[in-house]
Amino acid sequence: MDSIYASRQNSLRALSLSKGIDNLILFGVENIRYLTGFSGNAAYLIVTSRQTYLITDYRYYERARAESHHCEVVCRDRDSQSLGRCFAQFLIAGTTGFESAFVTVSMWKDIADALGHLCLCPTQGLVESLRMVKDEWEIKSIKKAAALADTALAEVLKHVRSGVTEKELATELDYKMQTIGSDGVSFDTILLFGARSALPHGKPGETKLTHQDLILIDFGAVVNGYRSDMTRTYVFGEPTKKQQHMFDTVLAAQHAALSICKAGVSCQTLNLASEQVLCSHGYQHYAGKGLGHGLGLALHEFPFVNNRNEYVLHSGNVITIEPGVYLPNLGGVRIEDDILITEQGYECLTHAPKSFVLT
Structure with a gap:
């Protein structure tokens, strides 16, 4: 593993130097984990032309030493040394970039x-651009997270019954994922019944399941920090004509995008393929904005699949394809899968059946 992290750090150095940056100060938790392997959330990373320093405190020092690769771990005494003074020990000269998206104004004042004595400049998206294309180990981790989610969902669907609450079913799903090997949950599970399924990111509550309710389940597992993200929508009992039409349309929209997924296709093109299906069936005012997003150490990361992003997909990108329609007072339908882009097409990483009717 040490060689993997060394390679990532060297790639970042080369990218930084191409932009005239000699040193980098990193604050983003996922970016630090990507570059070193450290999974804690109280650390800073300095990458110079020759060395990498992971700065933490007594709470995480031993853990950082055990988890981190290809860097010197530094334990800062927060009572006697400011963060800025600590950074100054390792940054002697050169143009120094810092991740502006992750630092507060008050924190930066002390550091600046x-x-x-340095030329300081804000940076955005440097590490994230490297994270977009996954290596073999990353792909293996996402695949395992997706497999755990598939298994957990199959087990939890056995508990679907009249009168069960959203919260009860969501709690059971979270518990099941973790008992079979997930490191946690990829995000707060979305599990909604009936008209509440029209809330794209609603919170499970005390609503009880009744006949002909839509059931929207959006969730994911975590392995080695890498996340899966899957959505399935069901109806409890025989669907109405409107419910069936919504489901069939969303499924067709997903198929339209998947049918053209491969390296060399732009995110805009994927989004348009799905959007055209939804609009042709009258859902243009009820469709979710954007078709999907990159997936990895963060739930939502580059590339984003929408009508504004001209990014051309590369082999090794892992993205979600998740069209949806949301009708107020009636309900919503979303179908989401995680896919790995390949030169010839794609590999679907989530395999839960897309059957609609639950009885």
């Missing part, structure tokens, strides 16, 4: 004062 201590690094007044």
Whole structure:
């Protein structure tokens, strides 16, 4: 594993130098984990032209030493040394970039004062651009997370019955994922019944399941920090004509996008293929904005699949394809899968059946 992290750090150095940046200060939790393997959330990373320093404190020091690769782990005494003064020990000269998206104004004031001898410049998306294309180990982790989610869902569907609440079923799903091997949950599980399924990111509550309710389940598992993200929509009992039409349309929209997924196709093109199906069936005012997103250490990461992103897909990108329609006071339908882009097409990583009717 040490060689993997060394390669990632060297790729970042080369990218930074191409932009005139000699040193980088990193604050993003996922970015630090990607570059070192450290899974804690109280650390900072300095990448110079020759060395990498992971700075943490006594709470995480031993853990950082055990988990981290190809870096020097530094334990800062927070009571006696400011963050800025700590950084200044390792940053002597050169143009120094910092991740502006992850640092607060108050935190940066102390750092900037201590690094007044350097040329400081904000950066955005450097590590994220490297994270877009997954390596073999990353893909293996996402595949395992997706498989755990598939298994957990199959077990939890056995508990679907009249009168069960959203919260009860969501709790059972979270518990099942973790008992079979997930490191946690990829995000707060979305599990909604009836008209509440029209809330794209609603929170499970005390609503009880009744006949002909739509059931929307959006959830994921985690392995080695890598996440899966899957949505399935069901109806409890015989569907109405409207419910069936919604489901069939969303499924067709997903198929339209999947049919053209491969390296060399733009995110815009994928989004348009799905959007055209939804619009042709009258759902243009009820469709979710955007078709999907990149997936990895973060739930939502580059590339984003929408009508604004011209990014051309590469082999090794892992993205979601998740069209949806949401009708107020009636309900919503979303179908989401995780896919790995290949040169010839794609590999679907989530395999739960897309059957609609539950009885």
